[in-house]
Amino acid sequence: MEKNNYKTVKKKNLFLPVLTSIILMSCAVFTLCVYNRSNSAKALEETSTSGNTVSSSAIGITDNTTNTENEDSTTSPGSSNIKSAPPGELHGVWISFLDYNSKGYTRESFTRQTKEMFDTCKENNFNTVFVHVRMFSDAMYNSKYFPWSKYSSGKIGKSPGFDPLSIMVAEAHKRGLKIHAWINPYRITKDTTSNSALARSSYAYKWRNSKSPSLRRNVLNYGGQLYFNPSKPSVQNLIVNGVKEIVKNYDVDGIHFDDYFYPNLGTSYRKNFDAKEYNTYAKNSRKNGKTPLGIVAWRRNNVTKLIRNVYSSVKKLDKNCIFGISPAGNIDNLYLKNNYYCDVKKWMGSTGYIDYICPQIYWSFKHPSCPFKKTLKTWTAVPRHKNVKLYTGLAAYRAGISSKEASLIGDKSWAKSNTILKRQIKYSRNTGETDGFIFFDYADLKRSSARKEIKNAVSLFK
DSSP, X not given: OHHHHHHHHHHHHHHHHHHHHXXXXXXXXXXXXHHHHHHHHHHHHHHHHTTOOOOGGGGTOOOOSOOHHHHTOSOOTTOOOOOSOOTTOEEEEEEOGGGSOTTOOOHHHHHHHHHHHHHHHHHTTOOEEEEEEESSSOBSSOOSSSOBOHHHHSSTTOOOSSOHHHHHHHHHHHTTOEEEEEEOSSBOOSSOOOGGGSOTTSHHHHHHTOSOHHHHTTEEEETTEEEEOTTOHHHHHHHHHHHHHHHHHSOOSEEEEOSOSBOOOGGGTTTSTTHHHHHHHHHHHHHTTOOOOOXXXXXXXXXXXXXXXXXXHHHHHOTTOEEEEOOBSOHHHHTOTTSBOOOHHHHHHSSSSOSEEOOBOOOOTTOSSSOHHHHHHHHHTSOOXXXXXXXXXXXXXXXXXXXXXXXXXXXXXXXXXXXXXXXXXXXXXXXXXXXXXXXXXXXXXXXXXXXXXXXXXHGGGO
């Protein structure tokens, strides 16, 4: 009996210390968890206010709050998260006619502006500039084939008394910048069909006002604007000759076309624009016992013929000068029956057409129909010749826009984040398929509302 009582008391005495130890350990663990969670939350708060983002997994917590870096992961499966710029990566910026003064320049004022622009590009870690030299069948240089641009002198056809492209080439190379001459091949005017918009010395004016019906067909009036007729051999020769004189007379590093090819021809595409020339072609083909191409394939062939001739002409004059194109970003639109007529898949998959392609992927990661990841993947999935590089055109002009502006373009993310461009660069790199980036446009490097977004993005160009 006494032995039994002793055992019972001993068990009670052992139980109390063990229970106390468990309670103390639980309190310690709880305190440590609270401390860690508090510090993690503080770190997240400090990071958010600094304008950068950190994923929840990186700081050891799971959070249901919006985290753009996490939900728009920049690392693709099987790739490392590349932060520094790979050797040879292109960092470009478009300098469009919108960045010029339509009232013209003196030599001094143009040189001063050029130096400022190129200094800004260099300071923001860009290595290449794409300068507009032919916007509306005109020239920002001394041309044998096209009239002086009003953006050089203030009046179409009037010499400014100096050569803007010569200045731009010299100032770019002084800073170690490569320079590409940017051309719109078919567009003659914007928002007008008036003869007063044309220099009397220009081919556009002479053809449009010719007594020859065939020559008059070289210039087409469509949608309130004037265009060169893509199907006409004389037009193609004019465009090619304009490219050749640039490569021959200026030390440019490249020739660049953007997304302006055939305009949107609407539901009447079989009957309008250059349909007259197609009907003649089809009639002659059948007469000669051949099956004509359909009008869509025929138009694509018109553009492809020009691209092939431009590429060949450039390489004959300077094998180191490159030629590339920046088409619209939605590849499906390029193959519509009534628009563009750009056979980019053929150009990318073959040699003899282009040195690079730069789709304008101007949408955020959350765009409802063309989200950035999905759109880029459609381009990286296109079979590409080993000599054709893939650059990504990015929308600097959407950086820092207001909620109202973002709603109007149907892409609200641009008003909610200042790291979209940065994440797009990181994601693109991690695909292992892209070779560089071009920002549209120069003016946005100076715009105050875009400053944070641009700064975050160009930090990756170092």
